[in-house]
Amino acid sequence: MDTRDVLHTRRHERGAIRPVVIAIIAVFVLLAVGAWFLIIKPHQELVMADAGGHPSTPVSTATRTLPPPPANVAAMDVNQLLAEARTAMNEQRYLAPAGNNAFEFYLRVLEKDPGNKVASDALRETFPFAATSAEQSINSRDFNEAQRQIDLLAKADPTNFTLTILRSKLDAQRKTLDKQQQDAADQQKAQQLAAQKAAAAKAAADQLAEQQKAQLAAEQPKAQPSRTAQHSSQPSSEAGNSAAAGAVGGDAGQTSDAVLLKAVGARYPATAMRERQEGWVLVSFTIDPNGRTSDIKVVDAQPRRVFDRAAIDAVQRYQFTPAKKDGVAVATVKQQKIEFKL
Template sequence: MDTRYILETRRHARGAVRPVAIAVIVVIALLAVGAWFLIIKPHQELMMADSGGHPSTPVSTATRAAPPPANVAAMDVNQLLAEARTAMNEQRYLAPTGNNAFEFYLRAMEKDPGNKVASDALRETFPFAATSAEQAINSRDFNEAQRQIDLLAKADPTNFTLTILRSKLDAQRKTLDKQQQLAADQQKAQELATQKAAADKVAQVKLVEQQQAQLAEQERQAKARAAQQASQPAAPPPVASDDTASADSGSAGGQSSTAVLLKASPARYPTAAMRARQEGWVLVSFTVDADGRTADIKVLESQPRRVFDRSAEDAVGRYRFTPAMKNGVAVSTTKQQRIEFKL
């Protein structure tokens, strides 16, 4: 047989097999799709309807707040299963307490431990109920979340989902504790800051009052000094010394007289003594020159010592006299003066 003919025949045969294989694959795919829509999906929808629908469907507040049926303890297994199916349809998997699917199924299992309907429903509904417990954890309703986890544990104590839920609940509790502690610390810090601000304000007010009192005292002292200087009496006439008196009394010739004070200058009260409220006196000796000016001023005695000496010397240095006369000629004379310092 010709080799070229054989090769040509095989090539045509392979070309015919490929369309057949594709057609078979398409038919299988169509059958799978049809089985999904006609068999599998209706069965799943039926199971979902029996177990209460998809967990993502929101549950109304009115449904969760529905009161439990009367005399639940007296219900038989069929009645409990009927109540459980109603709760499943309303998505009351774990709440409210005493009126949820899990509690009804568990009561049915207590009365009929081998009840397959209740055991299958608990197993198939467990993921949806776990989602409900997780929502309670996320909403930080920790007591309710703990109750639901305990209820799940009664249905399937070895389910690993319980470990995850307990970990989440513990983590949320710790997070809440930290937040509450942080809020408490912030509140305490704010209270301390408020107290400090109040204390600082009181201290500032006291400081201002002290400063005002000091200024008032300084002003009062300044007025007192001014009044004291204005009212300082003129120095009394100097007392002539014995030598001068002898000279005056012994003069027999021309006109003779003692030195006469023309201008007295009040002594300035020392600031330190005024602040200390000190008083005293100074006995000063000085010479009246022939031109009526004072010279050779000396402190003979003072009380207290050295407090008023300089003020007394300065005051005497500003005195002006009519010089003493002897036989019609101006002469110098020595005098003493006691100067009082009183407040």
């Protein structure tokens, strides 16, 4: 046979096969489309109708009055429970309120009729949207309600991984709220402690001012007789210039006690403040001719060794006008009681 005839025959056979393949593919496509419209889609519509509508319909933000729960749910039969479930689905009551929601009705249907396909399909297909409702409860920090809804979801599908995510988020939100509450409590406690410290410092300053006032009042009667004696010793009328010179000489040779110029309030020990302790310290110290304090010692204290350091530190910063004897500054020893009160 001629080679050209062979090639022509093969081309003719390949051309005949192509329409057959195309026809087969077209048949499969038509079967798939027919199956979708005739079997799959009607089944989905039936399930959605039994479930009360498509669950992806957005929830209205308008406030609505929820219907009261059925009077006797336990006595309802399967058809009545499915009707209540459809109503709840229409009103998008997937998980709430408790006792009157679609999930609880469907679960009761499965208790009465474990193989009920309508209830099982509705729970499975509505699960993601109900999980979103539980997540909204978590975000609004209604933790008890969120826990109830998660438990209800677990009854419908205990192995669903979404439950793990919801539980983790609920735990994290609870910890966040606990931390915020603890931070607020710590801040309030710190403010109270600062106010107590300020009040203690003010009380110490007021006490020191009262002590200085009492000390000055006690020293005034001592100085009064000296001034009276000086006036009475002056000549009556003859030697004005001699009287003035005598007065100058008297001032140069006067004797006086040390006078406090600058006092510093004692710092309240932090430990004593926390334990609400009060007390006093009696200190003895030397006032040097330069008006500084030295040789500070604790004579007595109540309670012991609680306020000693604070009292010594305060006295170290005192400044005095030194005592004078015959007009010359001299060292003197003095005692002072420092009280610590809250």
